[in-house]
Amino acid sequence: MTAHETVDYVDADDRPVTRGPRGGAAARGLYYRVAATVCTDSAGRLLVYRRPPWxxxxxxxxDILIGGCPRAGEAYADAAARELHEELGVLATPRLVLHQPRPSPAGRCWLAVHVAEIQAPPSVDAREIAEHFFAPPADLLDHPPTPLVPEGRRVLAQLLARGIPLAPPDTRHLPPPTTRPT
Incomplete structure (x- = not known):
């Protein structure tokens, strides 16, 4: 996404208030939205990637969170799927597992975290991803690569602590997504 794209600015309850350029919500005292996905492979390992130096x-x-800002009017799930295609070259149907307000370097945001299994090796966009590999979830908490984006580590710890499945879902037995931090 580029800075000239229009995004929704939302209130503390994630209700759209107005629209504007990416990066402008904080100046208005509002939140912006982020759709992110934790990707797994068929063995339940997580995709880890390194952001480029620029x-x-x-x-x-x-980081383990692949994503970005939904465009104005775009649903979180649609933005998550679009970002997976843009950054990894994969088609997937992300499943929402967390939805909560969070601080970020760009101001307050509503973060919607999804999980998706990716079948094929990703064909990464080198402008977005410098390198990538798969690792068991516990290894990422016990021996994380450094430096690791703090929010990715926090989300992973939260998912594991709540027992939220990272493997391909059996949708008949899934807990509802979390909407507030505990």
Missing amino acids: AAVYPDHH
């Missing part, structure tokens, strides 16, 4: 936020940091 990234505006957390350059050269590792």
